[in-house]
Amino acid sequence: MSPARKIIHIDMDCFYASVEIRENPTLQGKPVAVGGSSRQRGVLSTCNYEARKFGLHSAMPTAQALKKCSNLILLPVNMTRYKEVSAQIHQIFHRYTDLIEPLSLDEAYLDVTDCQKCAGSATWIAQEIRQAIFDELQLTASAGVAPLKFLAKIASDMNKPNGQFVIKPDDVASFVKTLPLKKIPGVGKVTTQRLLDMGLETCADIQKSAQNLLLNQFGKMGKRIWDFSHGIDEREVQAHRVRKSVGVERTLSENIHTAEQGLALLENLYAELLRRLERSAPNTPLSAFRKIGVKLKFADFQVTTLEKTGLPLCLDSFRQLLGQIWQRSQGKSVRLLGLHVNLPEGNKQEQMSFW
16 A cells, blocks of 8 residues: 655635735735725735634625725735745745645645655645745745645645644544535535535535435535545646636626626627637637536626537527526526636646746
8 A cells, every 4th residue: 555645735824915915014914905996896806814804705895895894905916926926935845846736826735745855744844834935935824734635725724824734644534524514625605505404514424325315416526525525535736737628707897687688798708718719729620629618606696607518619609508597597687707618638738837
């Protein structure tokens, strides 16, 4: 049996906001958020812990955030700066391993199984990385250490901010048993409620259930929940992630109420999708794309997606899908409309590193 892998999940603390506060120390101790303007129906990208005391969180509409916290300091997104800092963090990671899988600008998995530094201790490596980030970049990071990817991600959230949590191989079974299902990455509010309605709250509950029950109810997600609840996660840290789809979406300046209004927006969105496809898969004919999808976000922020395989990639196909998915609105207005297309297996483009 191969030895347990040593995986670290590093998650920067309130990354965008922390970078802004570092650049302008007078913001220290004040509620700070980074995001879009309330006049343009923007949302928060992130906010610091002072702002979170008022109930603010990422993806919250800026207008709502300003109502909850009238003295909020709202700063525009400065993506160029965040990418520069992210690259500096990445350089620190590379001192320990080249097996790095970025999930976004502010978080990544590291496989340090073969790293000999710090006497080969993943715990000490994580501490050293966090210390280097603090000493060199004046930013704090949290870390999770575990033999499985999903557990490393859960662990990094256990002692936030500026902390770390370790799940040793011998402790996996006992840790998983008491783990609430809502903590599993990818299990959102809707899935959590459906699981609770089935009498399933923890991984121990899943361990006593039949696998086909979950597969029938949740499909692929059911298999994931089943595996994770049994401490199974065979995914490796992938230094090079493959791009699987190309999409375009637009948050509307005013909510729309009818499918006809949605159809009127399709042409511009479709043209933008084709431009992005040309950049991402320049040598792939349109006839090679076999799976397309439409996404709606309603006024209550619920999101729904409809995908179909076998439809030709053309404006009429998206019109057809939009007509079908609109029936799910049940009278609710729509604030975001998106289109996407899955890349063919043989033509998937290697994704540019987020770093």
